[in-house]
């Protein structure tokens with residue numbers, strides 16, 4: 742049996758961009774940001790470590806430039822491949838969500 746949780750299709754994520762996926766959980770669910778750079782995908786909780794706000798300025802609309810995620814609230818910047826804080830008011834990086842690609846789907850193991 743395949744127990745992987747499908748977040749979205751790889752093709753749903755624009756190359757160099759990101760989408761937001763709502764994930765159900767026993768605590769009411771949360772939003773995950775899924776990013777893509779070519780054949781690679783990355784995922785992080787859609788929550789900024791600075792003040793806990795969502796990273797997107799409108800649901801699913803993220804500011805991403807040259808491989809850097811910019812928090813829409815106060816401008817903290819994060820590295821797409823690692824989630825590390827690069828600048829601005831953040832003191833730590835984004836909380837990662839492990840994902841892989843299975844049959845064209847982005848899945849959470």
Ligand code: FES
Nearest residue numbers: 789791792812815
């Ligand atoms: S909540 Fe993201 S920079 Fe303040």
